[in-house]
Amino acid sequence: MTTTFPLAFTTTPSRAVRAEAEREAILASPGFGDHFTDHMVSIHWTVAEGWHDAQVNPYGPLQLEPGAAVLHYAQEIFEGLKAYRHADGSVWSFRPDANAQRMQRSAVRLALPQLPEADFIAAVEQLVAIDRSWVPTAPETSLYVRPFMIASESFLGVRAAQAVDFHVIASPAGAYFPNGVAPISIWLATEYSRAGRGGTGAAKCGGNYASSLLPQAEAYAEGCQQVLFLDAEERTFVEELGGMNVFFVHADGTVVTPALSGSILEGVTRSSVLALAEDRGHPVQERRVPIAEWIEGVRSGEITEVFACGTAAVITPIGRLKGPGFEVGSVDAPAGALTMSIREELTDIQYGRRSDPHGWMRRLA
Numbered sequence: 596m597t598t599t600f601p602l603a604f605t606t607t608p609s610r611a612v613r614a615e616a617e618r619e620a621i622l623a624s625p626g627f628g629d630h631f632t633d634h635m636v637s638i639h640w641t642v643a644e645g646w647h648d649a650q651v652n653p654y655g656p657l658q659l660e661p662g663a664a665v666l667h668y669a670q671e672i673f674e675g676l677k678a679y680r681h682a683d684g685s686v687w688s689f690r691p692d693a694n695a696q697r698m699q700r701s702a703v704r705l706a707l708p709q710l711p712e713a714d715f716i717a718a719v720e721q722l723v724a725i726d727r728s729w730v731p732t733a734p735e736t737s738l739y740v741r742p743f744m745i746a747s748e749s750f751l752g753v754r755a756a757q758a759v760d761f762h763v764i765a766s767p768a769g770a771y772f773p774n775g776v777a778p779i780s781i782w783l784a785t786e787y788s789r790a791g792r793g794g795t796g797a798a799k800c801g802g803n804y805a806s807s808l809l810p811q812a813e814a815y816a817e818g819c820q821q822v823l824f825l826d827a828e829e830r831t832f833v834e835e836l837g838g839m840n841v842f843f844v845h846a847d848g849t850v851v852t853p854a855l856s857g858s859i860l861e862g863v864t865r866s867s868v869l870a871l872a873e874d875r876g877h878p879v880q881e882r883r884v885p886i887a888e889w890i891e892g893v894r895s896g897e898i899t900e901v902f903a904c905g906t907a908a909v910i911t912p913i914g915r916l917k918g919p920g921f922e923v924g925s926v927d928a929p930a931g932a933l934t935m936s937i938r939e940e941l942t943d944i945q946y947g948r949r950s951d952p953h954g955w956m957r958r959l960a
């Protein structure tokens with residue numbers, strides 16, 4: 596087979612498309628990650644043929660050999676982006692080029708092949724076009740699109756797989772946290788690290804999330820919604836949460852987030868928040884943030900707001916930080932004004948309620 600660029604997709608429509616009433620019942624209360632649309636995209640790659648065989652198929656189980664390398668050595672990466680319904684019914688995505696580029700960087704780190712940006716975006720477009728009725732209309736809802744790439748070669752030697760599959764699935768989504776945008780509590784992991792120097796922390800790979808699950812369970816047991824990781828070497832500097840980046844607002848209006856250290860995921864929402872804060876004239880700092888600065892800053896009033904951000908959770912205020920033997924802040928305090936105002940600006944752009952000066956939006960359907 597000859598590979599053509601950009602890839603041409605063949606479509607096999609589902610013969611089991613959910614009835615409108617069933618779909619509408621799901622869209623009325625989508626939750627997060629519980630339901631999937633009627634179709635999926637798959638593209639195959641081999642060393643010999645490169646990317647080929649791009650298909651839109653009915654959503655359904657994957658066929659994988661039990662020897663598939665992903666099942667043994669976790670050679671896997673993924674992305675997360677959303678499709679937003681605008682008031683005129685059109686459907687848009689937010690900075691899909693940034694997700695495509697990050698997936699290419701993740702692919703390099705995980706020794707996976709890079710999918711060209713145009714094919715990544717075409718795959719998302721194909722899926723959202725065929726399943727556009729799954730893009731919800733209620734405020735704060737969207738279609739969460741999950742591209743992922745797995746080593747599908749059946750081979751137990753430890754080396755980069757020579758056969759790989761890229762898939763895109765989609766899931767209608769409401770708020771990531773059950774309480775919506777209410778302030779959350781964070782648990783400081785002192786026993787565990789997320790990523791170390793030279794590791795895979797900057798890549799969006801499943802392994803990073805697998806290793807967060809035990810400390811995340813600890814966070815739940817402590818009544819917190821997310822776990823916070825410090826740098827692996829000194830256990831001193833704030834890195835990121837289990838699934839999102841973290842920001843601080845200082846009393847003088849300075850907006851601070853941990854610098855990309857090689858072990859922090861470069862969030863698309865993170866870089867968008869930095870741009871929006873800068874647009875408003877806030878001094879913005881990407882630097883190392885000692886955990887003591889967070890604790891003492893909240894106690895003294897030097898830090899006035901703390902928030903988490905990511906595609907799934909958008910911008911979520913952090914009310915409280917808890918760790919072994921200490922606690923600062925409160926989830927009963929109101930969400931910070933700048934936190935909520937940047938959140939509103941960002942979501943207004945995403946839902947087409949205000950202009951898009953950075954050219955971040957791309958029409959999908």
Ligand code: COI
Pocket residue numbers: 674675676838839905906907908
């Ligand atoms: C996202 O915000 O898209 C994430 O990756 C967080 C989580 C759902 C994995």
